[in-house]
Amino acid sequence: MKDPIHGKFYKAVIGNPEQEDIKKNGKYPVCLQCHAPAAAKDGKTNLTAMPVYNEGVNCVACHTISRFKGTKKTTGGLRLGTQAYEFSSTSLQGPGTNHTTPDWQHPIFQNTANPDIFKSNAVCMGCHDQRKNSNKVALCQTGDEIATSDGDTNCLSCHMPTINGKADHSLLGGHSAKMVSKGLLMTMATVKQGKTLNVTIKLSNQLPHNFPTGAPFRNVYIKLTGYDKQGQIVWVSSQSHPVQDDKKAMFMYSLGDAKGNPAPPPKATQVLGDTRLKPHETRELNYTLAKGKITKLKAVAYYDLLLPAMKKKFPKPEHKDLVTSQIIAVSENMIDY
Ligand code: HEC
Ligand code: HEC
Ligand code: HEC
Ligand code: HEC
Structure with a gap:
């Protein structure tokens, strides 16, 4: 408790x-x-x-x-x-x-x-x-996810590594951003085409289970931001949250009721979708945007223990650590004139 x-x-x-x-x-x-x-x-x-x-x-x-x-x-x-x-x-x-x-x-x-x-x-x-x-x-x-990938991957090798001859019992998982960041490799490539920028963000799951795995409300999302020479934000991939306005950048498990409306885990009667990265999957996100004044692009991957709608049940400041999105990967590209 x-x-x-x-x-x-x-x-x-x-x-x-x-x-x-x-x-x-x-x-x-x-x-x-x-x-x-x-x-x-x-x-x-x-x-x-x-x-x-x-x-x-x-x-x-x-x-x-x-x-x-x-x-x-x-x-x-x-x-x-x-x-x-x-x-x-x-x-x-x-x-x-x-x-x-x-x-x-x-x-x-x-x-x-x-x-x-x-x-x-x-x-x-x-x-x-x-x-x-x-x-x-x-x-x-998590067990079924592993079964579909490497077969006999050992949980202990990552979750109980031997350090100074002792099995490390910290059992790190979703509550450690440092641990979560080990599961994702993110790279970004930008190609200029006339007045447009074609951006490809590559996300590779390094793990033999889903990224993220575990509790059904764990989720990851990506935000891409364009900055001008002065460092001012001139373009964003999502105005509010990717769950609202950039769904391809949202890696989550969606549960619903019989009518197809979102439902919490205990009440769900069906799976509406699963966009988490599968074991060892690599996925690409593509963005095409007007170059305009952009001189720098920055992609940030965030991890959340809870889905946005659930966070309201855990008011800050008491639960600040549970409701604050954690940065787990960053990738930057400079765009030259
Ligand atoms: C989630 C299950 C789990 C819990 C909880 C757990 N252990 Fe372990 N423990 C293991 C496993 C698995 C190993 C063997 C790891 C290995 O050898 O790779 C181990 C190994 C050990 C060892 C052998 C020495 C070593 O480091 O290899 C000792 C001593 C030990 N545990 C003590 C404890 C104590 C004390 C606690 C409670 C504070 C505890 N364990 C809680 C699973 C657990
Ligand atoms: C007796 C049941 C039990 C066993 C055995 C067990 N776990 Fe767990 N484990 C749990 C429960 C329950 C939680 C969630 C606790 C919570 O967050 O309230 C948990 C949490 C975790 C977490 C942390 C998830 C987070 O939210 O950060 C990791 C990682 C984990 N376990 C790995 C392991 C590994 C690896 C082993 C085998 C060495 C193991 N567990 C054995 C029941 C178990
Ligand atoms: C190659 C390293 C690796 C192996 C092998 C591995 N894990 Fe993980 N595990 C991670 C990393 C990194 C995370 C954090 C990212 C995530 O949640 O997917 C994680 C997350 C978890 C979590 C946290 C979920 C939550 O709700 O916070 C649990 C539980 C877990 N793993 C259990 C297992 C079990 C059980 C096995 C073996 C069947 C296993 N893992 C094998 C690296 C590994
Ligand atoms: C088969 C074992 C198992 C049973 C049964 C189980 N849980 Fe869990 N539960 C886990 C494990 C393992 C984790 C943590 C790792 C993960 O996310 O997979 C967890 C995590 C959770 C979490 C997330 C905790 C966090 O820190 O975010 C909640 C909430 C939860 N369980 C509620 C329940 C409730 C309520 C029930 C009973 C209706 C239940 N669980 C039954 C194994 C179980």
Whole structure:
């Protein structure tokens, strides 16, 4: 609940996280299987009842995973979060690499080297493979995205790199602009043709999953600006926001209701569109504009955790870091006379 975006959605979709026996459609709230694994294992919904419930995905949630059952049931349907795993109640599981060093020795628990889980995607997939809402509309699908690209790309190589001999546990993703910027390569080429400029912006997804991946409201957009000799803005690709007036420069997942109007993830009944970059895709954006007084063109790529319409639910200044678009790539061209 410390994550304000998750907190708001959870309260809206499920209810009070401080109350016991909360049900959704008569069932235990599925969210907790991934977001609060310790509470899910105990079948509890009051997340303040024990500190470990509130910790979300804590050390023990991962380091007791002993086997991955897979997310797809043979009878159809999905096993989500803790349901996709078997857990050990007597022994901490780990990669086995630092098995003999003091930082992996525990005075109470036995340690088990389990590289099949801890050196592979299995340790992530129970929670990150895919999830649908109650109308069977896909929300998160990082696992499926990977499956359609490299097959056996290892999540850990990027999300848990070994630094000074230790696995970096920061688990950076959308909340780190620095991490996001590693996923995109942007270049720009300009060709003068008489009085016009033909601009091509090339965007390459460096990743084996979508760019951006994950939560369905993550999005990326590009703005192109023309400056004159004095540095004044004389041309823009978008007056307001690309979602309004330059849709080709908008990389997003659009969910809708039966009538085709935009709908939030819990209520969506259909996918209206998906313009995110597919694994390793390169896409070109073309602009043709009058050269006029333009001496410099600048393309900027921005990343947002939330879609523009959702930002209103997270008023500044409290949520400044969640609603401010982050610059993830910049490309500039000088236009000579
Ligand atoms: C999201 C799952 C996850 C969580 C949460 C997690 N770990 Fe890990 N941990 C791993 C994986 C996977 C590895 C193996 C990485 C590798 O060897 O490439 C690992 C490796 C380790 C190692 C072995 C030494 C090393 O650096 O290789 C230690 C010790 C460790 N974790 C401690 C912790 C502690 C303490 C916490 C809580 C603060 C924690 N882990 C939380 C998944 C997790
Ligand atoms: C028990 C379920 C679970 C497991 C196992 C798990 N995760 Fe997660 N992970 C989550 C949840 C839930 C969140 C979202 C937390 C939030 O933002 O409220 C998350 C968040 C993340 C994020 C950050 C996304 C952001 O918003 O910035 C990354 C990156 C990530 N996980 C990678 C991994 C990797 C890599 C592994 C395997 C080593 C892994 N996770 C294992 C449940 C899990
Ligand atoms: C080549 C490096 C690389 C590999 C391999 C990789 N990722 Fe990522 N991942 C990134 C980068 C960079 C981002 C930030 C851009 C984005 O969101 O696509 C990211 C973002 C994410 C996020 C954040 C989504 C959000 O909502 O903020 C999650 C979750 C995630 N990856 C999970 C995985 C999982 C699970 C695997 C393995 C199946 C994996 N990644 C493999 C580099 C990688
Ligand atoms: C299969 C595991 C799983 C289930 C079930 C699940 N989530 Fe998540 N959720 C994740 C993961 C993993 C992330 C973060 C990484 C990503 O974006 O893929 C996430 C991210 C989120 C976010 C975005 C958080 C942010 O920082 O932007 C919200 C909101 C959210 N989940 C709400 C819910 C709600 C509400 C439910 C129950 C109706 C639910 N989730 C069920 C795995 C799950």
